[in-house]
Amino acid sequence: MVKSEYPVAILYMDKLKISVEDYRSFSSFYSGGQTISTLEDQLLFHESTD
Numbered sequence: 001m002v003k004s005e006y007p008v009a010i011l012y013m014d015k016l017k018i019s020v021e022d023y024r025s026f027s028s029f030y031s032g033g034q035t036i037s038t039l040e041d042q043l044l045f046h047e048s049t050d
Contacts, residue, residue: 011018 008019008021011020
């Protein structure tokens with residue numbers, strides 16, 4: 001895994017502070033925005049799921 005120079009955002013749910021760095025999962029790479037793709041790639045994926 002490549003470490004980013006930017007910090008990972010902390011999630012808040014009401015008063016609960018959640019550090020996503022403590023809960024690694026394959027899906028968190030996508031929902032957490034840690035995957036970089038072009039808008040063209042995202043459009044291609046979106047069209048393939050319709």
